[in-house]
Amino acid sequence: MVGLLKRSAKMDKTQSASAKSVSPVQSKRIVRLQLDSEPSAKSGPKSKSSRERPPINKRYEKNSRIHNSAFPLKKQRGFVLGGAKLLNGTEDPLEAGLENPDLGPFLLKQTRDLISSGDNPRKALELALRAIKSFEKCANGKPNLELVMSLHVLAAIHCSLGQYNEAIPVLERSIEIPVIEEGQNHALAKFAGCMQLGDTYAMLGQFENSILCYSAGLEIQRQVLGEMDLRFGETCRYVAEAYVQALQFDEAEKLCQMALDIHRENGSPGSLEEAADRRLMGLICDSKGDHESALEHYVLASMAMSANGQETDVASIDCSVGDAYLSLARYDEAVFAYQKALTVFKSTKGENHPAVASVYVRLADLSNKIGKLRESKSYCENALRIYGKPVPGIPSEEIASGLIDVSAIYESMNDLEQALKLLQKALKTFSDAPGQQSTIAGIEAQMGVMYYMMGNYAASYNSFKNAISKLRASGEKKSAFFGIALNQMGLTCVQRCAINEAAELFEESRSILEKEYGPYHPDTLGVYSNLAGTYDAMGRLDDAIEILEQVVGMREEKLGTANPDVDDEKRRLAELLKEAGRVRNRKFRSLENLLDTNPQPIIKDGIRVL
CATH class of the missing domain: 1.25.40.10 (Tetratricopeptide repeat domain)
Structure with a gap:
């Protein structure tokens, strides 16, 4: 199962850059x-x-x-x-x-x-x-x-x-x-x-x-x-990687720790195998938001790799170190780590290798975060130059992943047209290749977000429809990402006045996110609000009131009664309760005003879904 991942949960991107993604x-x-x-x-x-x-x-x-x-x-x-x-x-x-x-x-x-x-x-x-x-x-x-x-x-x-x-x-x-x-x-x-x-x-x-x-x-x-067999330990790491792929980091951490314990019991500290386990554990800690622990594992892995003459692997770990520093807002140290990796990749792989482009994307992301937009665009252009003419033998999927990452940066700069063009190129690269349906669905979902932000709701609807059909076919119909995509498609249906379809999508999204995230998660609460607004527009006033009462209670419990979000939900609930007293003269308000139209952006496989 593939779930959702915030910015901090990122894989190593030495081969295909992901400054903001997984x-x-x-x-x-x-x-x-x-x-x-x-x-x-x-x-x-x-x-x-x-x-x-x-x-x-x-x-x-x-x-x-x-x-x-x-x-x-x-x-x-x-x-x-x-x-x-x-x-x-x-x-x-x-x-x-x-x-x-x-x-x-x-x-x-x-x-x-x-x-x-x-x-x-x-x-x-x-x-x-x-x-x-x-x-x-x-x-x-x-x-x-x-x-x-x-x-x-x-x-x-x-x-x-x-x-x-x-x-x-x-x-x-x-x-x-x-x-x-x-x-x-x-x-x-x-x-x-x-x-x-x-x-x-x-x-x-x-x-x-x-x-x-x-x-x-x-x-x-x-x-x-x-x-305690070393072969069993290696399989533990292998399965841990699969859990990372599914974004089940707690299970991944348990297995990775078992692999590290096996190395300790067998007296093999500092080996390349243990370094690989340390590196994975660093990734897991980074993904869970424990960036300090991630740095410790990365440093130990880097020392072991360096002692064994693995220069390129050390550079890859430097990229991960930079990612952790970036997450901790230690920007100077992040730049230093990235520049170290860039120097090594240029000398060992050549200046036109995607590994070099991946570091440019990281530097572009960092520059964008600290407000240096001109530098950020320059790094993006350098990366796109490499992705546009890749060296022979580079998998097309790696190039497509790089394009997705650069697209995310342009989107954050509000250059939606350029971001959309890059996603279209990435989609064309993947085509309908077997085994890539989840990736293609993610790209299409992000294109749906882009079209939505640009006001092209028909194109947004079609993109989400294609993405959701692929996710259903690939067995991801229970994942949190699938729930988020359903919610966004529901908002698109609202803009197209397809209220009944929107309600069905919100209901399905609610059932998934309740299981994956629980009722108190911000994304789940956002779906509750959207569903309440849709029920109100359909004339199901009692259902809308019931949901909003639940949302207000949970927001008060988590945020306090003085929080602006709580005030907004209480105001909406008061309006509905007031209307319930005069049902015959009920006035239908604009559905757009009833919906939670600013859900937090979520990143999944390099795909940000509102």
Whole structure:
């Protein structure tokens, strides 16, 4: 699940700048899980220790969260294809020799070779399907780990073709086959399937399902390896990153602390692995508003990285340090940290690398915050120059994320037209790429906000409608961000005089935000006020009074009776109560005056929704 994030909760932006945002996408994590072809009683479930991953604090790109399970196969012997025959007496090539125990491993090896070369994924898909059929025939109803391997490979091929929904039942089946009681290789196979399925759900933006799968895999590993194994600790960090992606920072903090405790117990302080955990913990603390603690973790991580000669990683951490200083309004120290990172990135990556642009965006954000608008625009232009002509090999998603970040700065400068143009470019970059639906929805929601602010309510409505349909499809219909988007779309409906639709949207938003935030949260109270105004406009005076009485009571409890917000709500309630005494002569006031038209801006994945 993807929720909402304030400005302070930001990922590292060394690769794709986010001066004001969080990326919805998670960084590439490849898990190479090995299953010995000849089971060993001493072998155990292996963690993802050899997976390829970028700096832990890098933007998380969910479009690449797929584990590639690599299983060493036995040396293949030659064999003769046996023969299934068609009715006309000719051999069916698709069914030939499926009972031969050597055929499945041979086909699986061919499949893996095709995947490695990147050639003809359709042919690889065909070979994988034949391998599965062969393993099924040879299994005789018994759990077959080679069949599990082939299912993992088939799912990976589906994902490489963008067929994520097709991969899910394949992986679900692969999880059902292994029997943990049969040995550690079975546990490893089930663990690998859980993690790969979690990645696939993450690709679809279904983060709740993703975390359920990761948690199941983590529990399997805990049972087999124990709670102090370094491999279990690495998986703790991996799952913690998933919780960060879902903005569930309390759960992320627990798992990340477990990983740090494991390093301490195993006597590995100052290692690169511990530095990665420190970096993630710094991000979590930063996201929760504990910037001082975040700085402590960043400094420890930086020292470890520096001691191991990881210059670029140190520069990435410097960016995070600058972010923490910026959140603490320690602007001079933030500038110093950013400039350090900028110097390193220019020398190691080149002056036209997006990592350099990401620092420019940070500096633009800082300059904007302290009122140096000319400097801020200059930094934005430098960043856009790099994003306009990126160096080869840079993912298009990274460029789009940078455009979103710069758009947010122009919006804060009230240059809505330029901000909207940049969002449109970002949207075009993402197109309708599989696994990016949540990101695209976020961009469309922010465009809806822009159009609303510009008075183009028809375009605003269409943008929100597209965003909400994508969020529903991607499984985010229970997230706080979804509730905020519904509220904003409701306000747009009010401007278009679609009062009944507005009421439905406010009601759905209320039910979501009550669960996600609770009734006392400012965003929930804002929806209450909007719903009360809508009920009043619909003639449902009693319902409007009931809601406003609730809002006034909660605001008095939290803010005190003398607060201006409380006075405003009390005035509105008094008007409704007065009207209730003369219903027949009721005068309908302008609905716009009844609504809470100044909700606080919320940032989600770089998308600010009013």
